[in-house]
Amino acid sequence: MQCPQCGAGYRVGEDMLDSKIECSECHRVFVAKTTAGRRIQKPDYTKAYIGFAVAIVVIISIFVMLGSSGDEPVRRKKTVAEVPKTPQYNPGTHPRAIELAKWARAFGSNNQLILNTHSDRRALAKQLGVELDRADPNAFTNTLQQHASAELLREMQCDSAQLDSDQDMSASTGSAKLYVTPKDGDARFKRNTRGTFSVTFSMEGDTPKVTSFTLLQKPVYSAGKDPAVKRYEVNEQIAEAESVTITDSGGTRKVQESKPGPMAHWADATPQQREMADKCVADIITSADDNAPGGLFNRATLKISDLPDKQAVIPRVLNAMYERYEDPNAHNMELSQLNRAMANWTGFAVNYQVRSSGDDAKDKKERQSCVRQWFAFWRRYHKDLSEWIDESDDLEGDDGGK
Numbered sequence: 001m002q003c004p005q006c007g008a009g010y011r012v013g014e015d016m017l018d019s020k021i022e023c024s025e026c027h028r029v030f031v032a033k034t035t036a037g038r039r040i041q042k043p044d045y046t047k048a049y050i051g052f053a054v055a056i057v058v059i060i061s062i063f064v065m066l067g068s069s070g071d072e073p074v075r076r077k078k079t080v081a082e083v084p085k086t087p088q089y090n091p092g093t094h095p096r097a098i099e100l101a102k103w104a105r106a107f108g109s110n111n112q113l114i115l116n117t118h119s120d121r122r123a124l125a126k127q128l129g130v131e132l133d134r135a136d137p138n139a140f141t142n143t144l145q146q147h148a149s150a151e152l153l154r155e156m157q158c159d160s161a162q163l164d165s166d167q168d169m170s171a172s173t174g175s176a177k178l179y180v181t182p183k184d185g186d187a188r189f190k191r192n193t194r195g196t197f198s199v200t201f202s203m204e205g206d207t208p209k210v211t212s213f214t215l216l217q218k219p220v221y222s223a224g225k226d227p228a229v230k231r232y233e234v235n236e237q238i239a240e241a242e243s244v245t246i247t248d249s250g251g252t253r254k255v256q257e258s259k260p261g262p263m264a265h266w267a268d269a270t271p272q273q274r275e276m277a278d279k280c281v282a283d284i285i286t287s288a289d290d291n292a293p294g295g296l297f298n299r300a301t302l303k304i305s306d307l308p309d310k311q312a313v314i315p316r317v318l319n320a321m322y323e324r325y326e327d328p329n330a331h332n333m334e335l336s337q338l339n340r341a342m343a344n345w346t347g348f349a350v351n352y353q354v355r356s357s358g359d360d361a362k363d364k365k366e367r368q369s370c371v372r373q374w375f376a377f378w379r380r381y382h383k384d385l386s387e388w389i390d391e392s393d394d395l396e397g398d399d400g401g402k
Contacts, residue, residue: 001021001032001033001035001036001037001038002035002038003021003023003025003026003028003030003035004028004030004034004035005023005026005028005030006023006025006026006028008023008024008025008026012032012036016032017031017032017033017036018031018032018033019031019032020032089169091162091163091164091165091166091168091169091176092160092161092162092163094163094168094169095206096163096168096169096174096176096201096203096208097160097161097162097163097176098161099118099207099208100118100161100176100178100199100201100208100210101158101159101160101161101178102114102118103115103118103119103208103210104153104158104161104178104180104197105157105158106118106145107145107150107153107154108153108154108155108156108157108158110145112138112141112142115141115144115145116138116141117207117209118207118208118209118210119140119141119144119209119210120201120202120209120210120211121140123211123212124140124144124210124211124212124213125140127212127213128143128144128147128149130143130147149213149215150213152180152195152197152215152218152219153178153180153197153213155183155186156180156181156182156183156186156189156195156219157180157181157182157183158178158179158180159179159180159181159194160178160179161176161177161178161179162176162177162179163175163176164176164177171203172202172203173200173201173202173203173211174200174201174203174208175198175199175200175201176198176199176201177196177197177198177199177216178196178197178198178199178213179194179195179196179197180194180195180196180197180219181193181194181195181219182219187222187225188221188222188225189219189220189221189222189225190219190220190221190222193219193220194217194219195215195217195218195219196215196216196217197213197214197215197216198213198214198216199212199213199214200212200213233383234379234380235378235379235380235382237261237263237264237315238258238261238263238375238376238378238379239258239259239261239375239379240258240379241256241257241258241376241379241380242256242257242258243255243256244256244257244369246366246369248351248353248366248369249351249353250351255350255369255373255376256373256376256377256380257369257372257373257375257376258372258375258376258379259372259375260318260321260322260325260371260372260375261322261375262319262322263315263316263318263319263322264315264319265277265312265315265316266311266312266315268308268311269311269312273308273309273312273313274312276303276309276312276313277312277313277315277316278316279300280300280301280303280304280313280316281313281316281317281319281320281338283296283297283299283300284297284300284301284317284320284337284338284341285320285334285337285338287300287337288333288334288336288337289333297337297340297341300341301341301344301345304345307384307385310345310346310385311382313345314342314345314346314378314382315378315382317338317341317342318374318375318378320334320338321335321338321339321371321374321375322371322375325368325371327364328363328364328367328368328371329356329360329363329364329367332354332356332363332367333354335352335367335370335371336352336354339352339370339374342374345385346377346381346385347385348377350369350370350373350374350377351370352367352370353366353367
């Protein structure tokens with residue numbers, strides 16, 4: 001027989017056909033004769049399984065709907081048309097910066113229209129110190145373009161402009177920097193250099209109008225090309241200068257020295273100036289004597305005040321130094337007074353040591369160096385003393401800076 005519930009098979013005697021049997025697999029109780037001699041198939045639970053799965057899905061869906069409902073009804077998502085985003089600018093990409101760069105480029109391209117529309121004529125005329133010609137609107141832009149302060153804007157190219165702050169992107173007035181670089185093939189400037197202009201502006205609609213411009217940083221010129229550096233004319237009477245490293249009481253440093261030689265009178269000196277120069281030098285030398293009249297040095301040197309008189313007397317002082325150059329220790333006091341006079345007239349100093357160190361060779365070497373320094377100085381600045389600069393600067397000239 002087989003269990004009508006699960007199909008498990010059993011063997012029983014005939015005397016048990018009317019007995020109730022409990023299936024040991026599914027525990028179903030049945031009468032043995034009801035299935036004796038028949039093959040019972042195991043029940044098909046497929047439909048039950050499908051029904052059970054459908055029920056579970058329904059239950060889960062109900063819970064999801066209940067959980068998402070909350071206190072508010074489910075709203076349908078509205079479709080919103082995309083609004084174009086406002087462009088994001090920074091001080092270097094803002095339209096105001098771009099327009100200011102156009103203004104700078106207008107100098108080199110002779111764009112009168114941009115110079116007119118982007119310039120505050122009244123403010124710039126005041127800065128440049130020029131009068132506005134109301135009858136001729138182009139007269140001002142011509143003056144602006146050719147003005148000396150705009151030279152680098154004409155000669156170089158403006159690569160970019162940058163507003164000074166975020167506020168300058170929206171305020172009615174502002175300031176910015178313009179950056180100019182050399183044009184291709186312009187050998188006047190060093191490579192990878194640039195100049196910087198500072199500009200102020202006011203807004204007229206969407207157009208910035210420049211109210212002032214100032215050169216903040218000059219580009220670096222190639223050697224000998226800077227027009228602001230005056231070229232000097234060397235004194236051909238004096239030997240070419242050399243850069244020498246010395247060590248004295250002032251420390252170790254580099255100085256310019258020229259070999260001393262005889263110095264004639266200044267070529268442009270009048271007879272009166274030549275007489276005055278010789279008399280002045282004689283009095284300075286006399287003042288070195290312990291028996292000299294008091295105040296002689298001051299009386300001799302204070303008469304020499306203007307540049308022509310200095311140009312007349314200094315060569316004669318240098319000539320007196322040259323005459324005492326071979327034995328500076330023997331002429332120490334005279335050289336000291338000559339050095340003192342030169343320092344008073346020029347404002348230059350060579351650290352001449354009057355006091356003896358006890359080492360004659362050392363004293364001679366240092367005092368002779370001082371004389372050579374004076375000759376090198378006058379070789380460079382004999383034309384205009386007001387132009388003398390510190391020796392540590394790079395001096396450029398017809399003699400290669402020496």
